Amino acid sequence: MTEQGTRPLLNVVRGEATTEETAALVAALAISHATGAARHAAARARASSRVTSAWCDRSRLVRGQLAHGQGAWRASALPR
Numbered sequence: 001m002t003e004q005g006t007r008p009l010l011n012v013v014r015g016e017a018t019t020e021e022t023a024a025l026v027a028a029l030a031i032s033h034a035t036g037a038a039r040h041a042a043a044r045a046r047a048s049s050r051v052t053s054a055w056c057d058r059s060r061l062v063r064g065q066l067a068h069g070q071g072a073w074r075a076s077a078l079p080r
Contacts, residue, residue, distance in 0.1 A: 010022065017025075054060070066076065 010026065012022070066072070
C-alpha cells in the first residue's frame with residue numbers, strides 16, 4: 001500500500017526491479033498504448049471515409065418505377 005491507502009498501479013511480483021527498469025517498462029507501455037490509440041483512430045477515420053461498394057449498396061434492392069400504359073400488366077411479369 002502507498003501512503004494514500006490506494007493500491008499501486010504496477011506491482012513487481014518476482015525479482016528485484018530497479019527504479020530505471022520500472023521506468024523503462026512504464027515508458028514502453030505508454031508508447032505502446034499511444035501507438036495503439038493512434039492506429040485505432042486512423043482505422044476509424046478510414047472506415048468513416050470509405051466508399052461503399054456497389055455490392056453493399058442497399059439502394060439496388062429498391063424497386064424501380066412500374067411500367068404504365070398499354071400492356072403494363074403483361075410487362076410487369078416479364079423479366080427485365
